[in-house]
Amino acid sequence: MGASSALRFEIQVAPSSCPDDASAIPTRGATRIRAQDGQTLLRALQAANAPILSVCGGQASCGACRVRIETDDLADLTPAGRVEGALLDCLDDPLPGHRLACQVVLTPALSGLRLTLAP
Amino acid sequence: MNVTMKQSDFEAVGEAFSLKQMFEQRDRTREVIGAIAAAVKPGMVEEDAVDMAKGMLAERKMLRGWHDVYVRFGTNTTKTFGEASDPGIVLGDTDIFLIDIGPVFEKWEGDGGDTFVFGDDPEMARAAVDARAIFHAARKLWLKDGLSGQALYAFAVEEAEKLGWALNMDLSGHRLSDFPHSVIYDGPMADMTFTPSPALWVLEIHIRHPTRPFGAFFEDMLLDDSYFPA
Numbered sequence: 405m406g407a408s409s410a411l412r413f414e415i416q417v418a419p420s421s422c423p424d425d426a427s428a429i430p431t432r433g434a435t436r437i438r439a440q441d442g443q444t445l446l447r448a449l450q451a452a453n454a455p456i457l458s459v460c461g462g463q464a465s466c467g468a469c470r471v472r473i474e475t476d477d478l479a480d481l482t483p484a485g486r487v488e489g490a491l492l493d494c495l496d497d498p499l500p501g502h503r504l505a506c507q508v509v510l511t512p513a514l515s516g517l518r519l520t521l522a523p
Numbered sequence: 524m525n526v527t528m529k530q531s532d533f534e535a536v537g538e539a540f541s542l543k544q545m546f547e548q549r550d551r552t553r554e555v556i557g558a559i560a561a562a563v564k565p566g567m568v569e570e571d572a573v574d575m576a577k578g579m580l581a582e583r584k585m586l587r588g589w590h591d592v593y594v595r596f597g598t599n600t601t602k603t604f605g606e607a608s609d610p611g612i613v614l615g616d617t618d619i620f621l622i623d624i625g626p627v628f629e630k631w632e633g634d635g636g637d638t639f640v641f642g643d644d645p646e647m648a649r650a651a652v653d654a655r656a657i658f659h660a661a662r663k664l665w666l667k668d669g670l671s672g673q674a675l676y677a678f679a680v681e682e683a684e685k686l687g688w689a690l691n692m693d694l695s696g697h698r699l700s701d702f703p704h705s706v707i708y709d710g711p712m713a714d715m716t717f718t719p720s721p722a723l724w725v726l727e728i729h730i731r732h733p734t735r736p737f738g739a740f741f742e743d744m745l746l747d748d749s750y751f752p753a
Contacts, residue, residue, distance in 0.1 A: 459703045461605060463591040466627070468703060490577070494586045 411455075415439050415448060415517040417510045434518060439510050445471070445519075446505035456521055462506035464488045467495045469505040474518040481508060481517075530717040533708045539630035539701035542722060548626075549744055552633030555583055556622050559594065560639045563620060569596040569612045576622070585626035585633070589703055593623040598736040600638070603693040603729070617642025619650065621740040627702045634699050634725045638739040650688070650730060650739035657682045657690075658728045658741045659751070665718070665726075666747055672696060672715030672724075679728060688730035691738070699725050699744060712745075721746050 412434035419441050439448035446469045449456045460466035464487045473481065478501055484492060488507045492498055510517075559576045572594040580586045590604075599608040600621050614620055623636040638651040661679045664670055670678065676695050683690035696712025698704040700723065712724050727742035744750070 457703070457706070459589050459705050460591055465588045465591045465625075466703065467587050487577075490581065491586060494581060494584070 411521040413437055413449065413452075413454060413519055413521070415445065415510060415514065415519070417441055417443075417512045417515045417517075419512055441511055443510050444506055445503075445508035445510060445517075448510060449505060449521075454521065456505060458506060460506075464491055464504055464507055467491055467504065470495060470502055471505045472499060472501040472520045473503055474520075475501055477517050477519075480514055528708075530715075530720075533698070533715065533717075534720055534723050535707045536723070537630075537701040537707070541631070541701075544629075544631045544701075545699070545722060545744075546750075548628050548631040548633040549635070549750075551583065551585065551628055552624065552626055552635040553743075555579055555585065555626070556624065556635050556637055559622055559624075560637065563594065563614065563639070565614050565616045565618065565641050567596075567614050569594060569599060569608055569614070570610065572596070572614070572620075576624070580624070580626055583626075583628075585628050587627045588625045589627055589632050589634075589705070590623075590625040594620065595623075596620045600738045600740070601731050601736055603691055614641070617644050617647075619644075619647040619737050619739065621738075623740060623742070630701050632699050632702050632704060634697075634742060634744070636727065636740045636742040638741060646732065646735065647737060647739075650732065650737065653683075653686050653688060654728050654730050654739040654741040657686070657688075657730065658726055658743065661728070662726055662745060663748075665745065669718040671717055672712040672719050675719075675726070676713035683728075683730050686730075687733065689733060691729040691731060694727045694729040694740075694742075696724055696726050696745075698723060719745055 414434045414436045417439050437452040457468040459468045488504050563572050576592050576594050596612045596614045597618050599612050619640050621638040625634045640647045640651050661675050665675050680690045698708050724745045726745045729740045731738040
């Protein structure tokens with residue numbers, strides 16, 4: 405069975421000149437979140453009250469903010485850095501689409517990014 | 524602090540909690556601190572020491588941590604928890620460094636910190652000794668008199684001042700549990716008005732020199748004397 409729509413998100417990234425608005429808009433397939441240019445994915449999800457945990461404060465240490473990026477969207481992201489990659493490799497049940505939300509910096513080019521919170 | 528919470532709420536544990544596992548993780552944490560300390564040498568750059576420490580944690584399947592890995596050299600030993608180190612600090616022949624790690628092994632959190640000295644600077648040596656001494660003095664009073672978290676840290680502040688140090692109250696104790704303790708209580712032990720129970724809390728002591736740019740750190744679980752062999 406697929407992930408509940410409550411755990412699936414689509415990110416819309418506004419240019420930095422636009423006013424801050426972290427509203428979450430439920431849609432049939434996924435909850436659409438408006439985020440700001442330069443915000444981390446973790447901050448955007450937290451601002452929209454998504455049920456995501458961060459224990460280490462965005463240091464790529466705890467792995468609690470691991471998300472699964474839709475396969476088709478993965479290529480749009482800057483690849484995981486050395487620290488993030490090392491942590492992802494040591495977490496349980498690693499999958500190719502996994503990223504740490506605290507390490508993904510959003511830009512308007514990433515608008516439409518789709519992800520699931522459930523690992 | 525949520526004033527409606529009771530001691531049992533602050534001291535709740537998760538489904539995976541096991542005292543046996545917590546003590547084993549404590550042992551693993553102390554072991555790797557010793558191994559990291561033994562591998563740190565004068566001339567190393569702090570960032571390389573952090574990378575080395577992460578490698579050693581990864582070898583032990585403890586790269587995942589509930590907080591970041593800190594190996595701080597020289598002037599960076601004054602930095603508070605979570606504060607970024609000044610970059611490029613090289614450990615001198617006469618110098619001080621601290622280690623602060625919070626590794627998670629499978630489902631259980633560890634937490635440990637200690638300070639080490641190279642060379643013959645007597646004040647640096649005394650800082651490392653005193654951080655540990657204040658930890659044990661406070662811990663022993665907790666054992667003897669059942670001090671609350673608040674009283675325990677009030678004592679630690681006085682004890683540090685008596686010895687000529689300033690205690691950094693940004694690091695004033697916290698819960699430890701099965702991962703993650705932060706969903707139970709993420710605040711300081713120094714706010715607690717009750718006597719903290721053994722094996723559920725970490726007592727942390729971070730002192731700073733009053734005039735020179737260095738500090739020292741020691742932390743471990745709050746436990747009775749039998750867990751601290753002489």
